[in-house]
Amino acid sequence: MCLVAPGADLGPILTHIDVLTVRWLSHLIESKKFSKLDPGELMTTWGVRGVDAERCTVVKLPDRADAKFMRRAGAAVGKTLGDDPVLVESTLGTGLREHLAQGMALGNYRFNRYKKEANKGDKAPDWRIMTPSPKVAQRNFEALGCAVEGTEFARDLVNEPSNVLTTTEFASRLLELQELGVEVEVLEEDDLERIGMRALLAVGQGSDSPSKVVVMNWKGSESPPLALIGKGVVFDTGGISIKPARGMEQMTMDMAGAATVAGVMKTLALGRTKASVVGIVGLVENMPSGRAQRPGDIVRSLKGDSIEVVNTDAEGRLVLADVMWYCQRRFEPVGMIDLATLTGAIIVSLGYEYCGAFSNDDKFYQRFQSAAESEDENVWRQPLSKSFDKIIDSTIADVKNVGDRWAGAITAAQFLKRFVKADIPWIHLDIAGVAWTPKPSKFSPRGASGWGVRALTRLINDHYSER
Ligand code: BES
Ligand code: MN
Ligand code: ZN
Numbered sequence: 001m002c003l004v005a006p007g008a009d010l011g012p013i014l015t016h017i018d019v020l021t022v023r024w025l026s027h028l029i030e031s032k033k034f035s036k037l038d039p040g041e042l043m044t045t046w047g048v049r050g051v052d053a054e055r056c057t058v059v060k061l062p063d064r065a066d067a068k069f070m071r072r073a074g075a076a077v078g079k080t081l082g083d084d085p086v087l088v089e090s091t092l093g094t095g096l097r098e099h100l101a102q103g104m105a106l107g108n109y110r111f112n113r114y115k116k117e118a119n120k121g122d123k124a125p126d127w128r129i130m131t132p133s134p135k136v137a138q139r140n141f142e143a144l145g146c147a148v149e150g151t152e153f154a155r156d157l158v159n160e161p162s163n164v165l166t167t168t169e170f171a172s173r174l175l176e177l178q179e180l181g182v183e184v185e186v187l188e189e190d191d192l193e194r195i196g197m198r199a200l201l202a203v204g205q206g207s208d209s210p211s212k213v214v215v216m217n218w219k220g221s222e223s224p225p226l227a228l229i230g231k232g233v234v235f236d237t238g239g240i241s242i243k244p245a246r247g248m249e250q251m252t253m254d255m256a257g258a259a260t261v262a263g264v265m266k267t268l269a270l271g272r273t274k275a276s277v278v279g280i281v282g283l284v285e286n287m288p289s290g291r292a293q294r295p296g297d298i299v300r301s302l303k304g305d306s307i308e309v310v311n312t313d314a315e316g317r318l319v320l321a322d323v324m325w326y327c328q329r330r331f332e333p334v335g336m337i338d339l340a341t342l343t344g345a346i347i348v349s350l351g352y353e354y355c356g357a358f359s360n361d362d363k364f365y366q367r368f369q370s371a372a373e374s375e376d377e378n379v380w381r382q383p384l385s386k387s388f389d390k391i392i393d394s395t396i397a398d399v400k401n402v403g404d405r406w407a408g409a410i411t412a413a414q415f416l417k418r419f420v421k422a423d424i425p426w427i428h429l430d431i432a433g434v435a436w437t438p439k440p441s442k443f444s445p446r447g448a449s450g451w452g453v454r455a456l457t458r459l460i461n462d463h464y465s466e467r
Contacts, residue, residue, distance in 0.1 A: 002128050003098065003101065003129045004130060004131070005130070005131070006132070034058070039062035040076060042077060043057070045058075057077065059073050059076070065096060070092070070099040070100040071100070071443075074103020075106050075443045076107065077107065078108035079108065081125070082125075083123075084125065085126040086126070087128050088130065089130045090130070094132070095140070098141040099144065101127075101141050103443070104127065105148045106151060106444065108125070109152060111155065147454050149270055150265075150450075150457065151263055152450070153259075154453050155259075155450045156448075157258075157259035158435060159447050159448045160252075166234060167211060167212050168210065170212075170258070171186050171214050174262055177216060181269050181272075182216050182218050182266075184214065184216050185214070186212055186213075186214050187212060189210050189211055192212075197301075198300050199300075199302070200213070200319045200321075200323065202309070203286055205291050205293060206288055206293065207285035209285045212284075213283070215278065216261070217277075218279075219276055220273045220466075221275055223464070223466075224332060225331055226275070226333055226336075226460060227277075227331060227333035227337070228277065228278070228336075229261070229279075229336060230261035230279065231281075231339070232319075233319065235251055235252055235285050235286065236251040236286045236316075237288060239287065239312030255341075256341050256431055257281070257340040257429075257435075258282070259435075260435070260450070260452045261279040268457065275465035277460060280323050281323070282320065294309075294312070295309060295312055296310070301318075301419070305418065307394075307398070307400070308397035308400040308401065310400050314401045316341070316342045317412055320342075321419040324338060324416065325419050328421050328424055334425070335426070337368070338427075339452060340429070340431065341435055342409070342428075342432060343412050344408070345408030345412075346432050349382070349409060352434060352439070355380070355434045356380060356382050357369075357379050357380065357382065357429055358383075358413040358430075359384075359426060360417065361426065361427075363425075364426075364427060368427055368456075368459050371455050371456075371458040371459040372458075382409065384414060388403075388414045389418075391403035392411055401415065412430070413428050416428050431452060436448055
């Protein structure tokens with residue numbers, strides 16, 4: 001992706017994108033078909049006279065396009081493009097082309113490393129966007145481009161199948177962030193045993209892949225850190241409370257929380273962000289076996305609370321409980337956000353459109369909400385309250401890991417809240433519906449979306465960095 005001045009040497013161009021306003025396409029713009037399009041929709045024609053390109057795509061703009069609109073329009077364009085060279089021309093006001101560029105890059109993502117006839121190599125396609133102020137635009141795009149790379153990192157991890165992305169492989173991909181200056185520490189099973197993360201270990205004990213906790217530390221400032229926690233269940237069979245076969249293959253995405261955290265860490269490091277952020281992920285595989293935990297088992301969490309494991313398929317909260325407690329004890333963060341594909345119930349509630357959010361702190365939540373809003377990532381707050389909390393009281397332990405049938409996403413959040421210290425601002429994001437979509441979403445094709453990488457990065461830039 002390159003933002004270039006008019007008149008730059010362009011070489012052969014296969015596709016010419018015009019963001020409205022064109023001289024020679026006036027007949028097209030005046031056509032009935034074009035007038036019926038909604039802003040943001042595209043129209044493509046082949047072999048336009050006077051235009052040195054194989055085909056021409058025109059994007060319809062509203063009267064007032066803003067950055068958000070341009071990102072969406074860009075994604076729509078990016079989705080239709082292969083890796084052909086492209087020239088984009090437009091008479092947009094300044095400061096908008098870089099957002100168009102970001103949208104194009106986000107929308108053009110494909111995960112086809114396992115397809116024989118894959119048409120997209122590792123090389124970024126040759127895309128040029130004409131602008132009267134290429135230097136400024138290119139510099140602005142640099143920051144937006146970091147978020148694209150972080151998002152792609154997260155998406156690749158989520159799309160990777162579980163025979164490839166084992167806990168060990170996941171940890172080694174996170175270790176690669178060291179090259180960018182992130183401190184990465186891998187806690188192995190004997191470390192976790194010594195520390196006392198028995199709830200997390202219980203989830204992974206039926207698997208041949210060893211459980212791990214990975215601590216990623218980006219020290220871009222001296223301040224106490226903001227903490228990001230991710231659920232990293234590399235595959236969730238449900239364990240002994242095994243899931244039905246239909247759709248079980250999707251549970252390869254049950255590590256999306258951890259992937260999102262990794263995507264944010266990568267974005268921060270690429271952007272040399274002047275903020276202090278610690279990302280901690282719990283990597284486990286939930287398998288049935290002779291060694292697996294059983295329904296009815298009671299485990300002692302790191303916090304010291306005993307947990308009655310009524311359903312081994314409610315495993316994410318067991319992992320998070322220990323990782324969150326460890327994080328608070330070791331780092332005393334200024335705030336903590338956990339991301340997890342935690343419940344099917346949140347999909348019943350909000351579908352694939354909105355992330356479900358829970359928080360113990362209105363101001364903290366407000367900051368996140370407006371960052372997500374600016375980045376066009378949908379989030380909707382759900383309630384926490386004592387009346388939901390008592391549903392998970394256990395008769396024989398301090399807490400049980402499932403409630404009854406109703407309000408499943410909320411009782412899961414109430415469970416987590418028991419592992420949050422009272423004075424720590426906390427947000428729980430249940431990303432089960434938004435992290436992986438069965439249909440294309442705004443900025444991504446079917447599959448992993450990378451939801452949250454941009455919102456969290458913006459939150460950090462706006463409120464937790466020195467600049
Ligand atoms: N990983 C699942 C939640 C999930 C479901 C993620 C669908 C993405 C898509 C989680 O571990 C789980 O199994 N949750 C159970 C909880 C239940 C046993 C209380 C669920 O939602 O059914
Ligand atoms: Mn489960
Ligand atoms: Zn799960």
